[in-house]
Amino acid sequence: MSNFIEPIAKLIGAFSKLPGVGQKTAQRYALKVVNMSESEVRDFAECLLDVKRKVKYCSVCGNFTDTDPCRICSTRDRSLICVVKDAKDVLAIEKVRDFKGVYHVLHGVLNPMEGVGPNDIRLKELVKRVNDDNVREVIVATNPDVEGEATAVYIAKMLKPLGVKVSRIAQGISIGSDLEYADEVTLSRAIEDRKEL
Amino acid sequence: MSNFIEPIAKLIGAFSKLPGVGQKTAQRYALKVVNMSESEVRDFAECLLDVKRKVKYCSVCGNFTDTDPCRICSTRDRSLICVVKDAKDVLAIEKVRDFKGVYHVLHGVLNPMEGVGPNDIRLKELVKRVNDDNVREVIVATNPDVEGEATAVYIAKMLKPLGVKVSRIAQGISIGSDLEYADEVTLSRAIEDRKEL
Numbered sequence: 001m002s003n004f005i006e007p008i009a010k011l012i013g014a015f016s017k018l019p020g021v022g023q024k025t026a027q028r029y030a031l032k033v034v035n036m037s038e039s040e041v042r043d044f045a046e047c048l049l050d051v052k053r054k055v056k057y058c059s060v061c062g063n064f065t066d067t068d069p070c071r072i073c074s075t076r077d078r079s080l081i082c083v084v085k086d087a088k089d090v091l092a093i094e095k096v097r098d099f100k101g102v103y104h105v106l107h108g109v110l111n112p113m114e115g116v117g118p119n120d121i122r123l124k125e126l127v128k129r130v131n132d133d134n135v136r137e138v139i140v141a142t143n144p145d146v147e148g149e150a151t152a153v154y155i156a157k158m159l160k161p162l163g164v165k166v167s168r169i170a171q172g173i174s175i176g177s178d179l180e181y182a183d184e185v186t187l188s189r190a191i192e193d194r195k196e197l
Numbered sequence: 198m199s200n201f202i203e204p205i206a207k208l209i210g211a212f213s214k215l216p217g218v219g220q221k222t223a224q225r226y227a228l229k230v231v232n233m234s235e236s237e238v239r240d241f242a243e244c245l246l247d248v249k250r251k252v253k254y255c256s257v258c259g260n261f262t263d264t265d266p267c268r269i270c271s272t273r274d275r276s277l278i279c280v281v282k283d284a285k286d287v288l289a290i291e292k293v294r295d296f297k298g299v300y301h302v303l304h305g306v307l308n309p310m311e312g313v314g315p316n317d318i319r320l321k322e323l324v325k326r327v328n329d330d331n332v333r334e335v336i337v338a339t340n341p342d343v344e345g346e347a348t349a350v351y352i353a354k355m356l357k358p359l360g361v362k363v364s365r366i367a368q369g370i371s372i373g374s375d376l377e378y379a380d381e382v383t384l385s386r387a388i389e390d391r392k393e394l
Binding site: 006017018028032053 | 210230243268
């Protein structure tokens with residue numbers, strides 16, 4: 001890589017910090033930037049800085065936002081809370097357009113192996129909302145993996161004494177998939193959680 | 198995409214100007230930036246601006262550089278010039294490490310269909326170098342496509358009267374490839390340009 005002069009080499013380094021970007025792709029991006037007009041590059045840099053300057057976390061739900069509380073918290077049904085691991089998960093659920101409640105972003109899940117305990121994710125804030133906002137149901141939509149499951153169970157135990165309904169998103173065979181290729185754990189869960197027709 | 202707040206939507210727009218980056222990839226990059234530390238983002242923006250501030254084109258060869266003349270022009274054999282279309286092509290040839298001469302970057306090739314004529318690429322500068330620098334050979338390494346070929350022929354006609362040797366990189370079957378899969382034009386050229394063993 002010593003073929004590149006320093007400013008280009010540095011930009012290649014910056015691009016390769018992006019997810020899924022290797023050396024070759026980073027080079028391609030950097031050479032594109034070299035050929036951009038000065039105003040285009042200035043705009044690009046400004047967009048980067050703006051995201052850091054303007055994007056904050058909503059003090060209620062923890063999702064990112066440029067207003068506080070965020071648009072979702074200030075306009076929707078606050079008695080129904082969907083708990084997710086990351087802000088990205090909010091985007092995924094918003095795409096469905098079915099959910100009319102608000103969110104609670106944990107910024108992580110319980111993971112004792114990596115030293116993430118109940119005080120490291122936004123659980124206290126969740127309890128406070130349940131107490132203050134007259135919440136009728138908390139849907140736990142953490143991922144269906146070991147840490148996500150453990151976090152769901154923990155939240156259920158923590159919130160039930162407060163008299164709120166706690167539910168978990170359904171797990172089973174994906175719509176449109178093929179039984180033949182489903183893994184055993186998913187299949188076993190799908191049979192266990194069968195619904196009467 | 199209306200799901201994204203404005204600063205993030207703008208950054209997604211900026212990323213999707215990079216080559217080969219679609220909406221989904223740009224989103225992934227933008228969300229990564231949201232989660233970067235403030236100093237990381239500032240460094241990233243600084244790298245972008247630095248490239249525009251510090252990277253200039255070498256006044257001799259037209260390659261990008263942060264010194265003028267560039268390191269290649271100031272240290273290597275200036276009597277042997279390799280003519281290429283883009284700065285990217287310089288990198289490709291430098292990787293081989295065989296070439297000991299200097300470069301001349303045209304910043305384009307002749308393309309009458311898109312209105313690119315002899316005055317739109319760095320041909321005058323090439324003639325000046327041949328006249329001034331006691332050049333013994335010019336190797337034309339434009340791409341083996343219609344425009345690249347036409348440009349090579351044009352350069353040969355233009356420079357021969359000046360008494361300089363003009364050569365063209367060899368075309369034929371790629372090393373390690375399979376005759377079966379070579380296209381007819383390449384194969385026909387490979388037979389025509391055969392070498393005695």
